[in-house]
Amino acid sequence: MSPTFWEPFALTLKLAVITTVLLYFIGIPIAYYLTYSKVRFKSVLEAVIAMPLVLPPSVLGFYFLLAFSKDGFIGAFWNKFFGHQLAFHFDGLVIGSIIFSLPFMVHPLLNGFKAVEKSQIEAAYTMGKGKFQTLLKVILPSMKPSIITGGVIAFAHTVGEFGVVLMIGGNIDNETKVASIAIYNEVEALNYTTAHIYSLILFAFSFAILWFVYMKLGREVKGV
């Protein structure tokens, strides 16, 4: 086994963890806003968030690539502040992952928010608790299963994404070569044994994570 054998996995894990954590900070305010605001253009925002579900990853990746390059509008900004472009860089993968995994985080959260009884929120308000405190102490704790589901699906989806990552990240060792890309790479180089091992690890990992979640969720729902 070469010393760089585990690199793609470490990179994948790092990408998925960072993406999921950031998605909580982005997804919760978005889902909260979509649930409780009454503005008319809400459906536009909902459609934009759901886009990654229906767009081919290569389309998404292509536009990201344009936007992330040195001349792209996000890429130029990034280049100015951080001194490197986003395309073919780990940072670019994180931003891309956040966008394409956003619906996988937001949709379970939306269901969670909608299931919280209005009277619980109103009760907290009459107790003098502000909106933020009510969110933190009453709303979020009562939708734990949705929060777990959102996080796990977003995490798993980030681990498994291939098309977008290939378009914006390419295939740079220890920078953008995540596990799914590494498998493709090994197959292309006819290293079937390595491809097999990589695939099996991803397979087992995905199964283990889903199993854990369903076990945990089952208990959560039963209220133990």
Place this chain on the structure above:
Amino acid sequence: MIKVDVTKKFHGSSGEIDFRLIHEFKSGEFWTIFGESGIGKTTLLRMIAGLELPTSGVIEADGEVWFDSSKKINLPPQKRKVGFVFQSYALFENMSVLENLTFAQTKRDLPKAMQILEKMGIAELKSRIPSTLSGGQKQRIALARAIAQEPKVLLLDEPLSALDAIMRSKLQDELKKTHEDFALTTLMVSHDRSEVFKLSNYALWLKNGTIFKAGTPKELFLSKNSSSKFSFTGEILALEQRDIIVVATVGIGENIVEVVLDKMEAKELAVGSEVSVSSKAFNPIIKKS
């Protein structure tokens, strides 16, 4: 004292309602808001709590303006100091009973929360999670939690409607005692006449979007225009012709009785009509059932 002088347009069960209400609730009194469903009883409570906006008017509590449409004042529910007991209780499932109470307090005060639970005889429930409690217990906790807020006014939205008759009767007694023990000003929504009688000093009867009658329950429900000794209000459940007479089946509260009518009397009635069943010239016999 809570002063209410508001108007509100809303969709009730029988179409658009122009709600208009002017009333003062004095401190320490127990008022029930009585009337058909969809008439605006809950809406009135919600407007006082700040959970719903009146179309226009003024709401004041002890001289403090909570709402004034002409001055564009609208205090959020957070600043109104009301205790609201919801029909669904709205207990926080992620907190224990005791935590529900301390969360409701303006400043966390554990001994005081315990004191409330003890005074209401439910201290042994303090570490339980609400989902493990029975309906009656949940109702008590919801009440205790509202009291922990030290509210200027306690608002109860049909708090006993989800309970069976025996539990309801027991909790009515407890509710009355709690109101007196903690010297509260209480407004309770109810559509149950016996509940109004049992609990409240005063009652507001709402009809057609405004006050139909206000006063003591006696003044409201014992009509003075008949000299009957014995009178109940009920609903006709069935009308059945038998030879030359008609038998009306009337539901009065939890009971169902049959009343014999002649055809002329029956003509004016239909299934679903609200009727009063009264009798003059006999002495009712009361014995323990």
